[in-house]
Amino acid sequence: MENQKKPYVIGLDLGGTNSVFGIVDQNANVVATTSIKTAGHGDINQYVDDCVEALKPVIEQVGGIEKIHAMGIGAPNGNYYTGSIEFAPNLPWKGKIPLAQMFSERLGIPVRLTNDANAAAMGEMQYGAARGMQNFIMITLGTGVGSGIVVNGQMVLGCDGMAGELGHVIVEHNGRQCGCGRKGCLETYCSATGVARTAREIIEKTDKPTLLRDIPLDQIESKDVAIAAGKGDEVAKEIFEETGRILGEACANFAAFSSPEAFIFFGGLTKAGDLIMDPIKRAYEATVLRIFQGKAKMLVSELDGAAAAVLGASALGWEVK
């Protein structure tokens, strides 16, 4: 019995706005949750203290810290090797933050940390659409585009722990300005913000009729495009067609790298369903090298959006021996 794991792990989905905790059992049931605001916590020590304070009652609820095997954290720019968040543009803390160590010292349990897209991939591998897969690529379509790459059943972390930044593959020479300081990155076209940007461009540059003209130009969001497309709006459908084409062509290049069994898409944009998935599939099969045709599945995450990130982070906790 001595190697038997304690029954729960803590998963933390650390986002720019909220920090969501879940206590997760070995069957992927989130048995208790709590959360605090990330935004506004300029002092990292205060942030960790407030997290621990919020966790206390939910930890008690499952029988105390001696029932907790470990903690896993998924965070933007999280580095698995160092357990630190490194230069995350959308978090309140600058530089390198040794967050895994800080939580470990306060809670007295092992803590692992990785970037949010890697955590999503681990969650998918343990609980979702990637169960049993040894080679797949997770693409997260949110405010930005993230990725978690699994090769031979292992996360691709690279020499520095920062591998898997497919949102910043340049898909268009001298293309759209990206937040990273360069131009033409995949995420400038295929993130939620990229879709909204495409919508604004089409509305400004053409006089095609569209429901989207009813919305003030600077307030159009990707979900407005999805709603309009759902009503049969031609311009909105064209926007998803174009977004899917760029994404499918990019995935064709990624296949030349790791020939994955599947691409798994996650995040708000996937709610558009076939409107986005069909163009992805078409562009992928039309573009990919012949030896890879018909091989990779194009899947949508099987994990519920809200729980997925916490489950992914918790999967990291279960990795602790």
Next chain:
Amino acid sequence: MENQKKPYVIGLDLGGTNSVFGIVDQNANVVATTSIKTAGHGDINQYVDDCVEALKPVIEQVGGIEKIHAMGIGAPNGNYYTGSIEFAPNLPWKGKIPLAQMFSERLGIPVRLTNDANAAAMGEMQYGAARGMQNFIMITLGTGVGSGIVVNGQMVLGCDGMAGELGHVIVEHNGRQCGCGRKGCLETYCSATGVARTAREIIEKTDKPTLLRDIPLDQIESKDVAIAAGKGDEVAKEIFEETGRILGEACANFAAFSSPEAFIFFGGLTKAGDLIMDPIKRAYEATVLRIFQGKAKMLVSELDGAAAAVLGASALGWEVK
């Protein structure tokens, strides 16, 4: 003593023109070699028979087949999982050829097979510039552009054994026609034939003075460009500058995938030295995502060209337990 390996492996570098065999000891000494022509062997059974016949005296030279631990083969379109050569455009045999099995049956030893660029990467990892590295990308610059990718110390083979086709990443929408049937693949610009093509384009489209005009247009080869560049020819230097830029920018995208410790370049084009390596480095550092800047080394293979492929194939033989 029962787990001690026998003292030699056979390495086979199977190319479109020649098939070169080496008997290799555990210290990477090629103690005996032989070769036969690949070209002209339309019958695969006859080919294997002729190979075995050619191998007999060199096997006897080291003490007979009981001294041979295993055989490793590096071949175009070689699939590690199946041990087959699959649809290789530049070999005399069509479809899928179970070559590992065929050699194993005739020689009575285990045989492993992989594609030639993967074999080169394994050779580099075991004997060359990648010793001790867990994450690197091998780029072979020959008639085409091949690649072997190592992640977490393991070859990236993908779901089908065919991963690592970076020569067929599309770097230019609607770019140059590629032998694979698509347009704009990296190898149409950065292979030896790509360099010659760039030379012909510049000569035809401009009236810039260059030594290359002394050569009939359809006979210009990449080595002519290297010779001219070595003499200070401005057009020849511009050709390498442009080739290196495309390669460096492509590598910047590859870094977003696996964040390798190094890119290792192999093949005839690397003989141009700094003329090609300097533009690669400049373009890479200017293009790569900020978090990856200054991390990846840009190296030239440390293995002698002729021996490298055989050594790489032999490394595969040593993998046999």
